[in-house]
Amino acid sequence: MSGTLPHLETQNLSAYYGTTQALEDVSIVIPRHQITMIIGPSGCGKTTLLKCLNRFIELEENARVEGKVLLDGENIYSPTVDVTEVRKKSGLLAQRPYPLPMSIFDNVAYGLRIHRLRSRHELNQAVQQYLQVAGLWEEVKDRLHCPASQLSIGQQQRLCLARGLAVEPEIILGDEPTSALDPVSAQHIERRLIELKERYTIVLVSHILRQARRLADYVIFMYMGKVIEAGPAHQVFNYPQHERTRAYLSGEF
Amino acid sequence: MRWKWQYLEEKFMQGLMLLSFGLILLSLLLILFTIVSKGLPSLSWEMISQTPKGGFYLGKEGGILNAIIGSLYLALGGTLIALLFAFPLALLLNIYLSQRLWADIVRLSLDILWGIPSIVYGAFGFTLMIFLGWRASLLGGILTLALLEFPIMARAMDEVIRRVPPDLPRAAYALGSTNLETAFLVLTRQILPGIATAILLAFGRGIGDAASVLFTAGYTDRIPNSLFSPAASLPLAVFFQLGTPFPEVQQRAYSAALILTVIVLGVSLTSRWLSHVLDRYSIH
Amino acid sequence: MSGFSLSTPQSAVTRSYRSQFDRLIRRMFWAFSALPLFLAVSILSALWVKSQPILVAHPLAELLLGSAWKPQRGEFGFLPFISGTIWVTVVALVIAVPVCLLTAIYLSEYASGRLQRLIKPLLDLLAAIPSVIYGVWGVLVIGPWVQHSIAPFLSQWSHIFPIFTATNPTGYSILAGGMVLAVMIAPFMIAIAYEVFQTVPLGLRQASLALGATRWQTVKYAVLPKAISGIVASLILGCSRALGETMAVLMVVGNVPQIPRSIFDAAYPLPALIANNYGEMMSIPLYDAALMTASLTLLVMVLGLNLFSILTLRHVLREKK
Numbered sequence: 001m002s003g004t005l006p007h008l009e010t011q012n013l014s015a016y017y018g019t020t021q022a023l024e025d026v027s028i029v030i031p032r033h034q035i036t037m038i039i040g041p042s043g044c045g046k047t048t049l050l051k052c053l054n055r056f057i058e059l060e061e062n063a064r065v066e067g068k069v070l071l072d073g074e075n076i077y078s079p080t081v082d083v084t085e086v087r088k089k090s091g092l093l094a095q096r097p098y099p100l101p102m103s104i105f106d107n108v109a110y111g112l113r114i115h116r117l118r119s120r121h122e123l124n125q126a127v128q129q130y131l132q133v134a135g136l137w138e139e140v141k142d143r144l145h146c147p148a149s150q151l152s153i154g155q156q157q158r159l160c161l162a163r164g165l166a167v168e169p170e171i172i173l174g175d176e177p178t179s180a181l182d183p184v185s186a187q188h189i190e191r192r193l194i195e196l197k198e199r200y201t202i203v204l205v206s207h208i209l210r211q212a213r214r215l216a217d218y219v220i221f222m223y224m225g226k227v228i229e230a231g232p233a234h235q236v237f238n239y240p241q242h243e244r245t246r247a248y249l250s251g252e253f
Numbered sequence: 254m255r256w257k258w259q260y261l262e263e264k265f266m267q268g269l270m271l272l273s274f275g276l277i278l279l280s281l282l283l284i285l286f287t288i289v290s291k292g293l294p295s296l297s298w299e300m301i302s303q304t305p306k307g308g309f310y311l312g313k314e315g316g317i318l319n320a321i322i323g324s325l326y327l328a329l330g331g332t333l334i335a336l337l338f339a340f341p342l343a344l345l346l347n348i349y350l351s352q353r354l355w356a357d358i359v360r361l362s363l364d365i366l367w368g369i370p371s372i373v374y375g376a377f378g379f380t381l382m383i384f385l386g387w388r389a390s391l392l393g394g395i396l397t398l399a400l401l402e403f404p405i406m407a408r409a410m411d412e413v414i415r416r417v418p419p420d421l422p423r424a425a426y427a428l429g430s431t432n433l434e435t436a437f438l439v440l441t442r443q444i445l446p447g448i449a450t451a452i453l454l455a456f457g458r459g460i461g462d463a464a465s466v467l468f469t470a471g472y473t474d475r476i477p478n479s480l481f482s483p484a485a486s487l488p489l490a491v492f493f494q495l496g497t498p499f500p501e502v503q504q505r506a507y508s509a510a511l512i513l514t515v516i517v518l519g520v521s522l523t524s525r526w527l528s529h530v531l532d533r534y535s536i537h
Numbered sequence: 538m539s540g541f542s543l544s545t546p547q548s549a550v551t552r553s554y555r556s557q558f559d560r561l562i563r564r565m566f567w568a569f570s571a572l573p574l575f576l577a578v579s580i581l582s583a584l585w586v587k588s589q590p591i592l593v594a595h596p597l598a599e600l601l602l603g604s605a606w607k608p609q610r611g612e613f614g615f616l617p618f619i620s621g622t623i624w625v626t627v628v629a630l631v632i633a634v635p636v637c638l639l640t641a642i643y644l645s646e647y648a649s650g651r652l653q654r655l656i657k658p659l660l661d662l663l664a665a666i667p668s669v670i671y672g673v674w675g676v677l678v679i680g681p682w683v684q685h686s687i688a689p690f691l692s693q694w695s696h697i698f699p700i701f702t703a704t705n706p707t708g709y710s711i712l713a714g715g716m717v718l719a720v721m722i723a724p725f726m727i728a729i730a731y732e733v734f735q736t737v738p739l740g741l742r743q744a745s746l747a748l749g750a751t752r753w754q755t756v757k758y759a760v761l762p763k764a765i766s767g768i769v770a771s772l773i774l775g776c777s778r779a780l781g782e783t784m785a786v787l788m789v790v791g792n793v794p795q796i797p798r799s800i801f802d803a804a805y806p807l808p809a810l811i812a813n814n815y816g817e818m819m820s821i822p823l824y825d826a827a828l829m830t831a832s833l834t835l836l837v838m839v840l841g842l843n844l845f846s847i848l849t850l851r852h853v854l855r856e857k858k
Contacts, residue, residue: 092427101443102534149537263752273635277723291673365844370783373580377832431555463783464808488784491669510673
């Protein structure tokens with residue numbers, strides 16, 4: 001596979017909730033194995049764009065999508081595509097961690113089991129491996145069979161990361177994944193994400209500019225449902241081309 | 254003076270409310286007290302461990318084991334069959350049809366079924382059995398009870414599932430789960446306490462219902478040995494024995510009533526305890 | 538280039554076995570989800586079909602308004618049973634409605650949170666008690682009470698209120714049936730009325746209290762008007778429960794097929810008619826059709842009330858969410 005082809009690409013993507021348009025003609029590329037951050041004021045369509053990338057938008061009531069989202073050149077909205085495969089290829093980190101109602105072990109093993117990994121030995125190994133990648137193993141290795149709801153919220157978010165990685169996605173989508181966490185836990189997650197971009201394409205939504213400056217390799221700035229500017233991070237942050245981007249970066253709204 | 258009138262009215266209404274509330278509590282206590290005090294004296298090991306002997310309904314020896322076993326068979330069978338239909342219906346209704354007109358119609362139909370009097374279920378079940386050429390039997394009683402319990406269970410489960418925050422199925426979908434996996438592997442785990450409560454609620458309703466098994470299950474002094482033999486039940490044991498003119502037999506009706514009450518209250522308490530135990534893995 | 542492989546080396550374009558199965562079940566679920574509607578319709582139509590013989594032989598008006606019940610002679614007048622049902626239900630409501638309403642208001646507006654949490658299991662418990670048990674209680678406590686205390690007391694005023702005339706020497710009467718029913722439907726009505734009161738926004742109460750109203754005035758002028766449609770619906774739902782209740786009423790109401798004149802008369806409600814005669818009616822022509830018509834009449838009365846209250850409650854309770 002060519003590493004130069006964009007991993008994800010949207011073409012003339014529009015999204016509607018009922019009659020209100022949330023995304024307008026969005027055409028962007030998301031480079032492979034980098035951290036792409038979608039920034040912009042609240043209500044600008046950041047989260048909607050993210051939801052379009054794994055077809056989560058379909059779970060919203062009367063939402064409608066036009067245009068294409070290409071994953072390795074394949075339109076994920078084509079009617080022949082299996083939506084569960086699309087979602088398997090992209091792990092999601094939500095704003096608030098939402099562990100499944102089962103034990104810590106089963107939370108990670110769940111995805112492996114539904115995707116046909118059944119042997120006890122392999123499961124044990126895989127669960128340990130992904131908990132280590134998420135930086136949670138040392139804290140939970142003695143209580144793997146306790147309910148996941150007993151973990152602290154920061155630990156829960158790392159559990160959700162491990163759970164998402166366990167289904168071996170190619171892309172990690174994060175919807176302000178640190179916004180509900182304390183500063184230490186947030187740092188923990190950020191560090192993991194930087195490590196993980198070696199192997200994964202990461203797309204994050206954030207409204208914290210400082211975080212975007214810390215993490216982003218590629219930046220997409222949105223305003224009122226439209227993409228105003230997109231490009232490599234240093235370029236957008238240091239030499240914004242557009243008036244609105246300049247205004248946003250200087251904190252005018 | 255206006256403020257004084259307000260004050261009096263407030264006190265008066267509060268008094269009335271407390272009175273009403275007290276009346277309700279008093280009724281509950283009075284019912285339990287009556288059943289226990291009347292039922293205990295004639296309650297014996299023989300009552301629970303033996304079937305009626307000859308002349309039982311004239312006050313001779315024997316017990317109501319036939320009715321206890323019959324009731325358990327009837328209610329267990331009915332609950333099991335109702336569960337088989339109610340659980341997938343409630344679960345998939347929320348996964349496949351949430352927020353649609355058809356889902357509303359399904360829920361409305363369940364509410365309507367829930368409100369149909371049990372005597373009408375009995376008449377319907379009996380008609381159906383005549384049509385099929387069946388006689389009053391355990392199976393007939395079980396099916397009629399299943400009909401009666403199905404809407405209760407399905408609606409109770411539906412209410413529980415609707416209270417699950419949408420983030421939970423989302424987390425499952427994000428991992429590439431299909432609808433079915435989300436429903437049966439994830440949602441089910443979350444609502445386990447609610448499922449247990451719904452099952453026991455329906456079971457309690459089934460074991461206490463007399464009007465629906467009156468013609469469909471029949472009554473017999475023997476413990477049913479097949480699905481096609483008639484089956485006695487506790488509510489009917491109470492009803493029939495109370496109707497006899499012999500004080501000894503009426504006494505036994507009281508203890509049968511006590512046994513039935515203990516079972517039903519036991520089921521109710523078990524469901525509280527179970528829902529507490531099963532709550533361990535649920536996310537709040 | 539990508540350094541790792543997916544555990545299932547398949548492209549997203551081919552649908553996995555799991556997803557195909559999911560789609561199959563989804564299609565089949567349409568048929569399955571029609572089950573409740575199908576059941577409701579089949580119960581109605583079965584009763585309708587089985588009542589046909591008598592509906593063909595006698596005009597409906599004659600059946601519903603006739604007061605003679607002599608199956609052996611082919612006379613089937615339902616009026617005694619219909620009026621018996623209505624009498625018992627009305628008496629039950631007259632007793633239960635004020636008590637339940639006041640209790641629900643107390644629980645929702647006055648009681649502490651701890652009491653509210655305590656009372657719910659208690660109501661569930663009360664609702665779980667089988668109707669036969671209420672019947673036993675009625676026979677043991679309510680019947681004698683009506684016979685020895687209430688009837689002699691109230692009949693003193695029978696020249697002013699003819700409905701208090703006590704000609705029935707036993708306690709098995711409409712009043713006994715109504716009282717037992719009232720206790721039976723109480724937990725049910727309280728629970729729903731309480732839920733309806735809870736849908737009234739807190740701000741409304743605070744606004745009223747802030748204007749210097751007492752709590753009762755707040756209930757009277759702010760909470761009740763806002764909740765009234767839901768409250769009416771919950772009371773009607775309780776009423777339809779009362780209409781269909783069989784065993785408990787049957788055991789204490791006397792079962793005499795007459796048109797009642799006083800609350801101390803015996804009555805014979807529709808459910809009791811069905812329960813007492815079903816299974817023994819095969820030898821008399823049209824008897825089973827008559828009992829089916831009785832079931833159908835009962836079902837139609839219950840359905841009418843239920844449909845109204847369910848739709849109202851659904852609207853009221855959903856507004857909150």
